[in-house]
Amino acid sequence: MNLTLRVWRQAGPTAPGRFETYEANGVSEDSSFLEMLDGVNEELVAAGEEPIEFMHDCREGICGTCGMMINGQAHGPQALTTACQLHMRTFSDGDEIVVEPWRAAGFPIVKDLVVDRAAFDRIIEAGGYVSVETGSAQDANLIPVPKESADLAMDAAACIGCGACVAACPNGAAQLFTSAKLMHLNSLPQGQPERSERTVAMVEVMEEHFGSCTNYGECEAACPKGISIDFIAAMNRDHRRALVRNRRSA
Amino acid sequence: MATTTAPDRAARSGFLLELYRSALGKKYLMAVSGLVWLGYVLAHMIGNLKLYQSPEAFNGYAEFLRRLLYPILPESGTLNLLRLVMITALVVHVVSAYQLTQMNRRARPQRYEGPRDYVVADFAARTMRWTGVIVLLFMAYHLSDFLLGWVNPAPAGATLYEKVVASFSSVPIAAFYLVANVALGFHLFHGVWSLFQSMGWNNRRFNHLRRSLAIGFTAVVVGGNLSFPIAVQLGIIA
Numbered sequence: 001m002n003l004t005l006r007v008w009r010q011a012g013p014t015a016p017g018r019f020e021t022y023e024a025n026g027v028s029e030d031s032s033f034l035e036m037l038d039g040v041n042e043e044l045v046a047a048g049e050e051p052i053e054f055m056h057d058c059r060e061g062i063c064g065t066c067g068m069m070i071n072g073q074a075h076g077p078q079a080l081t082t083a084c085q086l087h088m089r090t091f092s093d094g095d096e097i098v099v100e101p102w103r104a105a106g107f108p109i110v111k112d113l114v115v116d117r118a119a120f121d122r123i124i125e126a127g128g129y130v131s132v133e134t135g136s137a138q139d140a141n142l143i144p145v146p147k148e149s150a151d152l153a154m155d156a157a158a159c160i161g162c163g164a165c166v167a168a169c170p171n172g173a174a175q176l177f178t179s180a181k182l183m184h185l186n187s188l189p190q191g192q193p194e195r196s197e198r199t200v201a202m203v204e205v206m207e208e209h210f211g212s213c214t215n216y217g218e219c220e221a222a223c224p225k226g227i228s229i230d231f232i233a234a235m236n237r238d239h240r241r242a243l244v245r246n247r248r249s250a
Numbered sequence: 251m252a253t254t255t256a257p258d259r260a261a262r263s264g265f266l267l268e269l270y271r272s273a274l275g276k277k278y279l280m281a282v283s284g285l286v287w288l289g290y291v292l293a294h295m296i297g298n299l300k301l302y303q304s305p306e307a308f309n310g311y312a313e314f315l316r317r318l319l320y321p322i323l324p325e326s327g328t329l330n331l332l333r334l335v336m337i338t339a340l341v342v343h344v345v346s347a348y349q350l351t352q353m354n355r356r357a358r359p360q361r362y363e364g365p366r367d368y369v370v371a372d373f374a375a376r377t378m379r380w381t382g383v384i385v386l387l388f389m390a391y392h393l394s395d396f397l398l399g400w401v402n403p404a405p406a407g408a409t410l411y412e413k414v415v416a417s418f419s420s421v422p423i424a425a426f427y428l429v430a431n432v433a434l435g436f437h438l439f440h441g442v443w444s445l446f447q448s449m450g451w452n453n454r455r456f457n458h459l460r461r462s463l464a465i466g467f468t469a470v471v472v473g474g475n476l477s478f479p480i481a482v483q484l485g486i487i488a
Contacts, residue, residue, distance in 0.1 A: 008363065019363065072367035098364035105357050170371065172357035203274055211357030212273035212350045214378065215444035216371035230452055237450025239274050243265065 001027050001093040005040065007052055008100045010109055017109070019098070029089040033076060034059060034066060036088055037099075053112035061085040061224060064160030067167065068113045069100040074164035074222040082162065082224045102163050104172035106209035117163050119209035120177060126205040127198030128181045130190045149187050156184035158225040168222035171211035176219040178206040179235035180227045186238055196242035203239050273353060276346040281445040283339035283346075288442065288467070290336060291434070295474035301487050305411040312410045344386070351379060374440040381437040388430035395423075418482035427479045435472035439464050 003024045010017030022044075027036050034056050041051035057065035061082040068083055070076035076086045091097065101109050106119040157180075165176035182202055185191035191198070213232060220229045269275035297315075300308040318328040368376075394400040395417055396410065403423075404416035418424050442464035446452065481487040 006364070017363075069362060069364065069366075072362065072365050073369065077367075100362055100364050103358065103360050103362055105359050168369075170358070170376075171354035173354070203272060207273050207353075209357075211354040212277065213447070214350075214354070214375065215440070215447050216368075216375050218369060218371050221369035229447065230454060230457060233447045233450045233452030235450070236274055236277070236448055237452065239272070240269075240278060240450065243269055243275075 001029060001088065001091070003027055003036075003088075003091065003094070004096040006096065006098045007113070009050075009052070009112055010101075012111060013108055027088055029087070031088050032059065032084055033070065033086040033088065034084045053110075053114045055114050056084055059084040062160060064162035067102060067162045067164055069098075069102065069167060071098055074102070074167040075162075075224055079221070080224055080226050082160075085224075102167035104163075104166045104169075104210065106172065106174065107163060107166060115163070117161070120161050120163065120174070122209065123174070123178055123202050123205050124181060126201040127194065128185070128202060130185060131194065132190070143189050145189060149189070153184050153187040156180045156182075156187065156227065156231055159184070159223075159227055160225060162224060164222040164224060165219035165227075166210060168218040169211065169213075170216060170218065171214055173213050173219075174206050174210035175213040175232045175235070176223060176227055176229065178202055179231040182238065183231045183234050186234075195238070196245040199235070199238045199242040200246055203235070273350060276350055277448040279342050280346045280350075281448040283343040284441050284445055286335065286339040287343070288438070291438070291471050291475075292467070295471050298478060299474065301411070301414065301478060302481070305409065308411045308414075309409050344382075347379065347382065372440075374436040375444075377436060378440055381433040384430060384433040385437055388426075388433070391426070392430075414478070415482055415488060418479040418487075421483070424479035424483050428476055431472050431475045434475070435468050438468040438471060442467050 005022045005024055006019045007022060008017055009020045022040050024036055024040050027039065031039075034054070037052060037054060044051045054068060055065050057063045059066075061084060064082075066083045067075060070083065070086070075081055075083045076090065078086055078090050099113065101107075101113045102115045103109075104115075107115040107117055110116050159177060159180035161177060163177070166172055166174050169175075182199055185198065186195050215229075217229055220227065270279065297311055298308075300311045315329055316326050320327070323331075374381075391401065395402050396413055399413070402408075402413050402417055403420060404413045408416065418427070443460040446457075446460050478487070
């Protein structure tokens with residue numbers, strides 16, 4: 001198939017960016033979106049031009065490294081799919097495809113389609129962990145975990161931190177990411193001792209970098225892992241309770 | 251580290267101030283103040299149904315509200331207290347909305363250059379701030395019309411019922427009321443279901459009912475409100 005690409009090119013964080021048009025010819029329907037970009041880059045390099053910078057790692061939809069706006073949708077038009085798992089058969093011969101980086105104050109552009117997602121790491125650092133004694137491994141099943149809690153935590157833990165939620169949100173909000181990371185730990189017995197402090201701290205850092213939620217639901221629709229906005233409601237509830245509890249202990 | 255400073259800050263400032271400092275807290279306050287107004291718009295619509303009963307019933311209801319809890323409280327005392335609650339809720343709602351909007355604009359300083367394709371965000375959700383502004387302007391007109399009487403076409407000394415009929419007999423005024431109430435409808439629909447999210451009133455067993463509740467509530471309130479100017483125009487209320 002032959003495609004026309006309009007790709008955002010930006011030399012550096014402060015450099016002005018613009019769309020450049022490229023022709024991608026003879027693309028296999030079975031190739032992934034990133035393989036298609038690889039092909040375009042090979043031609044660019046052969047012609048002595050700068051290749052299009054984009055992020056990728058596992059190319060099997062589990063690492064959360066890749067991500068870009070494809071035709072105005074995070075990770076492209078297919079639901080529950082990362083850009084690396086998006087196959088070119090989703091498009092038709094002769095299509096024009098617009099490719100843009102995530103845009104949010106919390107995700108500054110590094111180059112072309114690459115953004116700096118360190119703000120997510122700051123949120124995790126604030127409380128996305130449990131403090132445990134080190135030493136020899138403890139016996140299995142020492143801490144009983146109800147099946148419902150395990151399932152809920154697993155649903156939340158499916159988040160790969162790709163940033164599609166922030167990219168899709170008209171407010172540039174990171175509520176889906178933060179709530180998934182919070183409720184992953186807050187649902188489990190191991191997460192209880194630090195539950196209140198974790199919730200307040202992670203929300204505080206989230207709000208330093210990102211916007212606020214207006215319940216559009218775009219994040220849930222864009223999420224390649226199908227994380228539910230129910231977690232956002234759970235975070236809201238936990239945050240209010242945590243503010244009360246943290247005061248009591250103060 | 252935020253983890254260690256959070257309790258210290260809590261000790262220094264009041265709970266409400268600490269709550270308000272966070273965007274999540276502003277959302278709770280928007281939900282609570284919105285809930286106060288939801289109660290109000292429902293009661294307001296039900297009270298106004300007395301227009302269909304008789305002029306005496308309607309005017310008598312207005313008088314009853316004025317003398318609510320009299321003589322425990324002075325005449326209009328309860329009414330003024332309620333007004334204070336409503337004004338406070340409105341100020342909290344509007345100020346929070348403004349501050350959150352500013353925050354959200356800062357969080358997305360550069361918009362997408364290519365066409366942005368929304369997947370699920372509906373018309374009501376995306377027009378909240380505009381339907382909110384329309385309802386606010388409408389409220390200013392509505393109060394000038396019936397409470398203060400500045401823009402009401404009825405002669406001086408008219409009863410409230412006569413004022414309603416005089417106002418709604420004018421086609422432009424009736425049309426304005428219809429438009430404003432449709433805007434209110436969109437605002438209510440998104441507001442009703444979203445307040446469950448903001449408050450974290452969340453249960454997977456009941457979550458699918460939130461949108462139905464929002465549609466039902468909106469239909470009842472807006473349906474009732476729209477019927478009044480239409481009934482006057484059709485001569486059912488005269």
